Amino acid sequence: MSQPNRSSFKPPMRQFHFLNFRILTLTAFLLFARSMLPPEAEASEAAAPSKPVPGVSRRPTPPIIAGTNDWFEDVTQKAGINFMHQFCHQRIANILLSNGAGAVVFDYDNDGFMDIYLLNWGPLEGVTAAAQGTKRQPNRLYRNRGDGTFEDVTRKAGLEGSGFASAAAAGDFDNDGYTDLYVANIGRSVLYRNRGDGTFEDVTEKAGVGHIGTAISAVFLDYDNDGWLDLFVGNYLTYVPGRESEQNPGAYPGPLAYKGEANVLYRNLGNGTFKDVTREAGLHVPGHRAMSVCAFDCNRDGYTDLYVCNDDTPNMLWLNDGKGHFRDIAVDVGVAFNSIGEAPGSMNASIGDVNGDGLPDLFVTRFGYGSLYVRTKQGAYDDRMWTSGLGRLTQKHVGWGGAFLDFDNDGDPDLFIANGDAFNLAGDVSLLLENQGDGKFTNASDKGGAFFQQRINGRGVAVLDFDNDGRLDLLVTALADRPFLLRNRCPLKNHWLKLQLEGTRSNRSGYGALITLKAGDLTLRGEALCPTGFLSQGDPRPHFGLGPRARVDRLEIRWPSGRVQVLTNLAPDQILKVREPDL
Amino acid sequence: MKQNLLPVVIGASVALGALLFSGYSEEKSHKLTTISPRKMADSLHAVIAADRQVYAALIVQRLDSDERRVPVTENWREGHGLPVPAQMLRRAGQSIQKGGAEFSYALRSLWPINENSGPQTEVEQTGLEYIARHPGENYYAEELLGGRGYFTAIYPDQATLSCCVECHNRHPRSPRRDFKLNEVMGAVVVRVPLEF
Numbered sequence: 001m002s003q004p005n006r007s008s009f010k011p012p013m014r015q016f017h018f019l020n021f022r023i024l025t026l027t028a029f030l031l032f033a034r035s036m037l038p039p040e041a042e043a044s045e046a047a048a049p050s051k052p053v054p055g056v057s058r059r060p061t062p063p064i065i066a067g068t069n070d071w072f073e074d075v076t077q078k079a080g081i082n083f084m085h086q087f088c089h090q091r092i093a094n095i096l097l098s099n100g101a102g103a104v105v106f107d108y109d110n111d112g113f114m115d116i117y118l119l120n121w122g123p124l125e126g127v128t129a130a131a132q133g134t135k136r137q138p139n140r141l142y143r144n145r146g147d148g149t150f151e152d153v154t155r156k157a158g159l160e161g162s163g164f165a166s167a168a169a170a171g172d173f174d175n176d177g178y179t180d181l182y183v184a185n186i187g188r189s190v191l192y193r194n195r196g197d198g199t200f201e202d203v204t205e206k207a208g209v210g211h212i213g214t215a216i217s218a219v220f221l222d223y224d225n226d227g228w229l230d231l232f233v234g235n236y237l238t239y240v241p242g243r244e245s246e247q248n249p250g251a252y253p254g255p256l257a258y259k260g261e262a263n264v265l266y267r268n269l270g271n272g273t274f275k276d277v278t279r280e281a282g283l284h285v286p287g288h289r290a291m292s293v294c295a296f297d298c299n300r301d302g303y304t305d306l307y308v309c310n311d312d313t314p315n316m317l318w319l320n321d322g323k324g325h326f327r328d329i330a331v332d333v334g335v336a337f338n339s340i341g342e343a344p345g346s347m348n349a350s351i352g353d354v355n356g357d358g359l360p361d362l363f364v365t366r367f368g369y370g371s372l373y374v375r376t377k378q379g380a381y382d383d384r385m386w387t388s389g390l391g392r393l394t395q396k397h398v399g400w401g402g403a404f405l406d407f408d409n410d411g412d413p414d415l416f417i418a419n420g421d422a423f424n425l426a427g428d429v430s431l432l433l434e435n436q437g438d439g440k441f442t443n444a445s446d447k448g449g450a451f452f453q454q455r456i457n458g459r460g461v462a463v464l465d466f467d468n469d470g471r472l473d474l475l476v477t478a479l480a481d482r483p484f485l486l487r488n489r490c491p492l493k494n495h496w497l498k499l500q501l502e503g504t505r506s507n508r509s510g511y512g513a514l515i516t517l518k519a520g521d522l523t524l525r526g527e528a529l530c531p532t533g534f535l536s537q538g539d540p541r542p543h544f545g546l547g548p549r550a551r552v553d554r555l556e557i558r559w560p561s562g563r564v565q566v567l568t569n570l571a572p573d574q575i576l577k578v579r580e581p582d583l
Numbered sequence: 584m585k586q587n588l589l590p591v592v593i594g595a596s597v598a599l600g601a602l603l604f605s606g607y608s609e610e611k612s613h614k615l616t617t618i619s620p621r622k623m624a625d626s627l628h629a630v631i632a633a634d635r636q637v638y639a640a641l642i643v644q645r646l647d648s649d650e651r652r653v654p655v656t657e658n659w660r661e662g663h664g665l666p667v668p669a670q671m672l673r674r675a676g677q678s679i680q681k682g683g684a685e686f687s688y689a690l691r692s693l694w695p696i697n698e699n700s701g702p703q704t705e706v707e708q709t710g711l712e713y714i715a716r717h718p719g720e721n722y723y724a725e726e727l728l729g730g731r732g733y734f735t736a737i738y739p740d741q742a743t744l745s746c747c748v749e750c751h752n753r754h755p756r757s758p759r760r761d762f763k764l765n766e767v768m769g770a771v772v773v774r775v776p777l778e779f
Contacts, residue, residue, distance in 0.1 A: 247617075253779065255683075256683040313680070313683045314680055314681055334699075337677060337680060339703040340703055340772070341677070341680070341687045342774065343680040343681075343683070343684075343687075344776070365729075367729060367731055368728060368729045368731040369728040369729045369731075370729050382698070383699065383703075386702070386704065391703070391728070392705070394729060395727055395728060396727055396730060397730045398729060398730030398731070399730070421730070422730075428730075
């Protein structure tokens with residue numbers, strides 16, 4: 001167990017005579033007990049949240065040198081990304097400090113290369129233990145130069161941010177062709193409008209999305225298919241400083257010790273403002289503590305649904321009826337609990353078709369047994385965590401960010417999982433898991449290389465193709481550490497196709513478009529997602545690995561507006577720009 | 584002087600001793616301050632098993648065999664009937680989880696009608712095989728799932744009623760159809776997380 005069980009050191013409760021004598025006895029006992037504690041537990045007490053300590057500067061993980069044959073290379077330093085997550089404590093002293101901060105991948109300047117925005121924390125009263133006067137380090141926007149390097153343009157862009165940032169989502173909410181940004185903060189969340197000149201403006205108040213709470217996740221979606229991106233914000237819990245675990249005094253208590261905060265759905269009114277429609281949409285369900293949200297069309301009916309991962313209560317699958325209402329069907333279809341009937345802390349869900357049947361499946365990471373929910377033709381899900389091999393492969397690890405990616409472009413989604421301990425900063429190795437094509441997975445971490453031997457406090461994961469070479473790269477954020485940009489060097493010469501969608505009648509970002517691709521004997525079905533994961537959002541361009549097939553016979557795009565666009569006889573290995581037809 | 588003080592010293596010592604004794608005696612030395620995971624699992628199982636037995640005997644068996652007023656079927660919604668005992672157990676377990684719970688339980692079998700009720704972890708597989716080989720015994724183990732430590736207790740689920748045996752033996756999806764009364768058909772698995 002990660003935490004020493006100190007319940008046996010609890011002094012006996014007595015209320016009568018010789019108080020002083022007992023205090024002396026108790027003091028002697030506690031001194032003895034303390035001397036018996038392991039060093040880590042002793043340090044933990046000394047660094048209690050009520051006793052501020054100077055801002056702790058942990059050293060970032062040094063560059064990880066990849067071997068010649070490693071499929072992934074840590075290029076963070078080489079790329080010029082020098083961000084460090086500001087963790088103002090000596091340890092994970094409470095539940096808010098366990099979660100971390102994420103990143104979002106988006107092309108803010110429309111130059112065709114994905115840029116990176118990294119979120120940061122800083123001091124927060126009652127949560128961190130920073131010395132007085134400790135300054136918050138900014139969030140950082142790194143512009144992709146297109147040559148494998150990035151430049152820090154944070155100040156110019158006006159994206160330093162404020163407060164205690166958790167996550168962000170990117171989407172073009174005003175359909176002006178420039179991707180905007182919503183930052184989910186503990187405190188006040190912020191909507192930044194992209195002016196199109198390399199700068200952003202805070203339009204939170206005008207837009208009416210300045211929710212104050214413990215926002216931990218957000219996603220853009222067009223739930224009513226009116227062509228304007230709406231916004232769903234996942235909120236966590238109302239933190240109360242000073243609480244201790246009843247069963248393990250000195251350890252921090254779990255999520256159920258705090259009141260949950262309700263999530264919010266904002267409807268985009270198309271004039272730069274939003275309206276809170278949570279209640280009328282049927283989404284106001286207090287009593288849960290969201291960890292992440294993803295938007296996808298689970299039944300491919302053309303209306304985007306929502307899957308919310310909760311901490312220690314069942315997850316929710318909100319089915320969109322297309323008339324402005326959602327209904328939670330998670331219990332009925334089998335995606336609320338894990339396969340052992342439990343609702344442990346869920347971190348995120350990743351969407352992908354693991355067995356090639358054209359139906360969207362979900363992989364859920366948890367502190368506890370994860371889930372691989374495989375959709376059936378009847379619309380229910382089977383949890384194949386055990387039979388897929390994932391149960392055994394992930395058994396030892398607490399998975400945080402988990403994402404499907406076809407890292408070898410063979411046409412099936414593989415998995416990357418960022419692991420880390422929930423209670424201490426010792427770190428853990430990440431996992432690269434290869435799909436055998438039938439939804440069964442094997443460990444490919446050895447192929448992945450040196451990075452997968454390194455213990456990190458992994459949290460957010462974003463899949464991206466930052467060098468546009470058709471091989472999917474990874475960005476991993478870590479608690480109290482630098483991020484890890486991992487360049488994919490997979491030597492297999494498989495083909496691929498990537499789409500850059502532009503909606504016209506549909507939302508400009510193209511979120512919600514349903515795609516069917518045929519290449520010889522291969523049929524792939526996907527969706528243009530606002531690809532959120534735990535604290536993070538990845539590259540929004542739909543990507544298809546084609547294996548050895550050197551031509552795409554047919555590509556069908558069903559836009560959210562209802563229009564169906566068909567392209568035929570396409571060359572592979574390209575980023576294909578597709579604009580929704582006007583007619 | 585010494586003679587005068589002696590009774591005082593003795594009296595004070597006696598009084599001190601008495602007070603000390605009285606102070607400590609008020610705190611029962613055998614008072615339990617914690618509950619072991621095994622004790623917790625055993626207690627939970629006792630409740631689950633009793634409810635399950637009562638439901639099966641007083642509701643399922645009676646309505647299914649005596650009067651047949653309400654069908655007992657896995658398609659209880661469509662058939663306007665009662666859920667079978669396994670569904671009842673699962674629903675109750677889910678209901679507990681909805682508000683957040685620091686334990687969980689599930690029904691498992693080496694011969695499940697519903698595929699999802701087969702073993703889902705290595706410990707479940709081992710435990711189910713163990714209780715099948717050792718009738719009347721429970722199986723206890725610690726396991727790590729998704730980095731979280733659990734105390735896992737596996738209790739044999741015996742066919743105590745003829746309706747249970749008949750249903751499993753005639754079900755088209757049942758992988759085994761030779762169950763006999765009082766035979767172990769599966770297990771109730773109770774898990775207590777060892778971390779929050």
